[in-house]
Amino acid sequence: xxxxxxxxxxxxxxxxxxxxxxxxxxxxxxxxxxxxxxxxxxxxxxxxxxxxxxxxxxxxxxxxxxxxxxxxxxxxxxxxxxxxxxxxxxxxxxxxxxxxxxxxxxxxxxxxxxxxxxxxxxxxxxxxxxxxxxxxxxxxxxxxxxxxxxxxxxxxxxxxxxxxxxxxxxxxxxxxxxxxxxxxxxxxxxxxxxxxxxxxxxxxxxxxxxxxxxxxxxxxxxxxxxxxxxxxxxxxxxxxxxxxxxxxxxxxxxxxxxxxxxxxxxxxxxxxxxxxxxxxxxxxxxxxxxxxxxxxxxxxxxxxxxxxxxxxxxxxxxxxxxxxxxxxxxxxxxxxxxxxxxxxxxxxxxxxxxxxxxxxxxxxxxxxxxxxxxxxxxxxxxxxxxxxxxxxxxxxxxxxxxxxxxxxxxxxxxxxxxxxxxxxxxxxxxxxxxxxxxxxxxxxxxxxxxxxxxxxxxxxxxxxxxxxxxxxxxxxxxxxxxxxxxxxxxxxxxxxxxxxxxxxxxxxxxxxxxxxxxxxxxxxxxxxxxxxxxxxxxxxxxxxxxxxxxxxxxxxxxxxxxxxxxxxxxxxxxxxxxxxxxxxxxxxxxxxxxxxxxxxxxxxxxxxxxxxxxxxxxxxxxxxxxxxxxxxxxxxxxxxxxxxxxxxxxxxxxxxxxxxxxxxxxxxxxxxxxxxxxxxxxxxxxxxxxxxxxxxxxxxxxxxxxxxxxxxxxxxxxxxxxxxxxxxxxxxxxxxxxxxxxxxxxxxxxxxxxxxxxxxxxxxxxxxxxxxxxxxxxxxxxxxxxxxxxxxxxxxxxxxxxxxxxxxxxxxxxxxxxxxxxxxxxxxxxxxxxxxxxxxxxxxxxxxxxxxxxxxxxxxxxxxxxx
Numbered sequence: 001x002x003x004x005x006x007x008x009x010x011x012x013x014x015x016x017x018x019x020x021x022x023x024x025x026x027x028x029x030x031x032x033x034x035x036x037x038x039x040x041x042x043x044x045x046x047x048x049x050x051x052x053x054x055x056x057x058x059x060x061x062x063x064x065x066x067x068x069x070x071x072x073x074x075x076x077x078x079x080x081x082x083x084x085x086x087x088x089x090x091x092x093x094x095x096x097x098x099x100x101x102x103x104x105x106x107x108x109x110x111x112x113x114x115x116x117x118x119x120x121x122x123x124x125x126x127x128x129x130x131x132x133x134x135x136x137x138x139x140x141x142x143x144x145x146x147x148x149x150x151x152x153x154x155x156x157x158x159x160x161x162x163x164x165x166x167x168x169x170x171x172x173x174x175x176x177x178x179x180x181x182x183x184x185x186x187x188x189x190x191x192x193x194x195x196x197x198x199x200x201x202x203x204x205x206x207x208x209x210x211x212x213x214x215x216x217x218x219x220x221x222x223x224x225x226x227x228x229x230x231x232x233x234x235x236x237x238x239x240x241x242x243x244x245x246x247x248x249x250x251x252x253x254x255x256x257x258x259x260x261x262x263x264x265x266x267x268x269x270x271x272x273x274x275x276x277x278x279x280x281x282x283x284x285x286x287x288x289x290x291x292x293x294x295x296x297x298x299x300x301x302x303x304x305x306x307x308x309x310x311x312x313x314x315x316x317x318x319x320x321x322x323x324x325x326x327x328x329x330x331x332x333x334x335x336x337x338x339x340x341x342x343x344x345x346x347x348x349x350x351x352x353x354x355x356x357x358x359x360x361x362x363x364x365x366x367x368x369x370x371x372x373x374x375x376x377x378x379x380x381x382x383x384x385x386x387x388x389x390x391x392x393x394x395x396x397x398x399x400x401x402x403x404x405x406x407x408x409x410x411x412x413x414x415x416x417x418x419x420x421x422x423x424x425x426x427x428x429x430x431x432x433x434x435x436x437x438x439x440x441x442x443x444x445x446x447x448x449x450x451x452x453x454x455x456x457x458x459x460x461x462x463x464x465x466x467x468x469x470x471x472x473x474x475x476x477x478x479x480x481x482x483x484x485x486x487x488x489x490x491x492x493x494x495x496x497x498x499x500x501x502x503x504x505x506x507x508x509x510x511x512x513x514x515x516x517x518x519x520x521x522x523x524x525x526x527x528x529x530x531x532x533x534x535x536x537x538x539x540x541x542x543x544x545x546x547x548x549x550x551x552x553x554x555x556x557x558x559x560x561x562x563x564x565x566x567x568x569x570x571x572x573x574x575x576x577x578x579x580x581x582x583x584x585x586x587x588x589x590x591x592x593x594x595x596x597x598x599x600x601x602x603x604x605x606x607x608x609x610x611x612x613x614x615x616x617x618x619x620x621x622x623x624x625x626x627x628x629x630x631x632x633x634x635x636x637x638x639x640x641x642x643x644x645x646x647x648x649x650x651x652x653x654x655x656x657x658x659x660x661x662x663x664x665x666x667x668x669x670x671x672x673x674x675x676x677x678x679x680x681x682x683x684x685x686x687x688x689x690x691x692x693x694x695x696x697x698x699x700x701x702x703x704x705x706x707x708x709x710x711x712x713x714x715x716x717x718x719x720x721x722x723x724x725x726x727x728x729x730x731x732x733x734x735x736x737x738x739x740x741x742x743x744x745x746x747x748x749x750x751x752x753x754x755x756x757x758x759x760x761x762x763x764x765x766x767x768x769x770x771x772x773x774x775x776x777x778x779x780x781x782x783x784x785x786x787x788x789x790x791x792x793x794x795x796x797x798x799x800x801x802x803x804x805x806x807x808x809x810x811x812x813x814x815x816x817x818x819x820x821x822x823x824x825x826x827x828x829x830x831x832x833x834x835x836x837x838x839x840x841x842x843x844x845x846x847x848x849x850x851x852x853x854x855x856x857x858x859x860x861x862x863x864x865x866x867x
Contacts, residue, residue, distance in 0.1 A: 087291060295365060371735075798814070
């Protein structure tokens with residue numbers, strides 16, 4: 001049974017049991033402040049479990065793309081070193097929202113595994129929650145009783161709270177769970193040791209395949225448990241492990257989920273995969289094929305590699321794959337990008353985002369590979385210099401601070417530093433390095449740490465967002481909770497009528513004031529969490545149940561919504577000018593400026609930028625009224641021509657924003673008429689990533705300020721130049737500058753001629769060769785001219801010139817033609833450049849190198865004499 005058939009059978013089975021089959025949510029969570037990625041199948045249904053939204057159906061089934069690389073659920077370090085941990089994986093799941101419970105969930109699971117998939121019953125074990133006295137939780141007797149009607153009682157195992165009580169996080173829905181484990185060992189192994197002894201003991205062939213979670217409690221911030229108003233079922237079955245069981249394999253990597261990718265890595269690297277757990281080459285191949293899946297799906301869902309947040313996580317995964325392939329597969333050139341096509345062929349039919357975004361994914365990965373491989377090459381120079389310094393100081397351990405700096409600042413893999421050091425008979429201070437790493441992690445954790453208390457609910461009222469229509473409203477606080485972080489004590493409040501827009505869709509959250517006749521509080525930020533609009537205020541009212549007046553900072557909001565509306569016009573204009581391949585890949589909309597990332601593979605020309613700007617401003621001047629479809633079925637919106645952003649998750653009903661021919665699904669705030677935008681000005685256009693361009697622009701008040709400042713600068717220039725014709729005056733200055741530069745160059749040449757005579761007499765006899773090592777402050781061009789002249793005039797010579805012109809170190813090496821077969825200028829310069837933290841190159845007769853460390857010229861001087 002192929003993996004595609006296994007996936008389809010699961011969905012078909014639950015469809016036959018009256019479950020609605022829904023597509024996977026994006027792997028990247030863009031508007032959830034509590035999570036970066038979907039780390040379990042239930043993530044997209046959180047709001048249903050918490051009661052904030054009504055589910056589409058009481059019974060649902062799906063397969064969800066998941067990513068576990070940070071926080072509580074972190075499998076990254078295990079990937080490649082065993083047969084079943086992954087960063088990206090599929091979670092098959094069936095869900096009941098207040099519908100069926102333990103009895104049916106257990107019956108469905110047993111029937112699917114044993115009758116549909118045909119797993120022998122004697123290979124299965126189940127666990128149930130044994131209870132926990134510290135929480136007054138009893139043994140899950142119901143689960144036990146339901147299971148014993150399907151499986152012999154000696155195969156039902158008690159499990160502790162760690163293994164058999166599932167929790168969403170520090171707080172939230174939770175409950176006892178029942179795990180199903182499969183024993184994949186040979187008959188001889190089973191006869192030798194019972195599977196009962198190996199369940200939950202990390203045996204690679206006795207593995208958990210399905211977890212049935214019975215959600216009946218809510219974990220509060222004070223760690224107490226309360227009963228949920230309804231009972232739910234949340235199941236998760238690891239697709240990769242299921243394929244291993246059904247295909248008779250002993251490793252997930254031996255299934256057809258991974259074998260096509262492994263075959264491609266073998267072809268590209270020339271290395272044969274043997275499946276040995278401890279073999280570094282095989283570990284590297286497993287890391288590569290796992291990580292390429294995670295990175296490809298994340299990019300396809302809209303998350304580009306970057307230096308912060310979710311983008312940093314994706315970059316870290318990709319760099320881990322590149323590092324392993326560099327070290328253990330001898331892959332010194334980009335190659336991971338070539339695996340994307342294989343992944344598309346495997347999974348594209350079920351996950352169309354891979355097909356649609358394939359070119360972008362490929363180009364981004366290739367660009368990241370090229371960049372990181374350069375980082376490795378530069379790091380190798382630094383490591384070599386560090387090793388030489390350590391040896392020169394008669395030490396055996398590389399300095400910890402420098403090793404950590406290589407890792408932390410320059411992104412150089414610590415494993416690679418370790419390997420190179422060991423080759424030279426040196427080591428790194430493992431404990432010291434770990435301490436540095438831990439110190440940094442704790443510092444980072446402390447910066448972001450906050451204590452969140454339980455919600456205090458006041459009078460029950462409806463909670464509505466009125467910010468599309470109002471900047472101010474009378475309101476009540478319906479609930480509040482205290483927040484403590486490094487900046488102090490704050491309170492989050494939910495309002496019955498909130499005019500404050502919560503951060504989302506690229507737009508910043510509103511700020512403002514919450515006040516009444518006796519008290520006033522600053523609203524510092526507004527965001528959305530689990531369906532609630534939450535505003536952060538700088539104190540707790542004495543009478544939290546009183547009537548308040550909520551006021552949005554009108555100036556900031558107006559600027560933000562002008563920038564948001566003009567972003568839609570910009571998107572349309574870009575597609576008209578550049579082509580329909582242009583798609584939004586990210587945005588930031590604030591009161592001061594907007595940033596818009598879009599798919600396009602070339603730098604925009606000045607003509608294209610001007611045309612886009614003109615098109616947008618023309619639409620602004622047309623005074624196009626906003627047409628808002630606030631609650632429209634998504635298919636109707638798409639039929640009307642609305643543009644849906646790839647990687648976004650939309651509900652059955654959506655909000656469509658229309659300005660003339662521009663139609664987009666959007667939850668942000670907007671101007672009522674394009675004339676309110678004022679004027680649009682592109683400030684910059686540059687690369688955000690491979691295949692992604694970024695425009696930063698301004699509108700409204702900020703555009704007006706921009707032109708006023710420009711006018712002021714021109715006035716000041718005119719006064720300085722004593723001319724109203726600023727352009728002609730600057731041209732005249734440039735002409736004068738060029739003339740003066742020519743005179744200076746002539747003087748430099750005269751000075752260089754004077755130096756030549758002195759340098760000719762400074763060569764030292766070294767055996768049968770002549771050597772000149774000289775410090776100078778001459779510029780690079782003068783040095784080059786002199787070295788070429790000396791090469792011709794002084795036979796059997798090597799010339800090394802070390803320059804500090806303009807405070808920058810530069811080394812130049814010349815080798816006379818009669819020595820070119822014995823000495824290579826390029827090889828000499830490579831050694832000398834290490835001393836100035838630089839690099840360079842050339843040909844056998846002439847080479848140059850620049851660097852960063854001016855003080856290193858003295859070391860380079862001595863090294864040149866020794867060489």
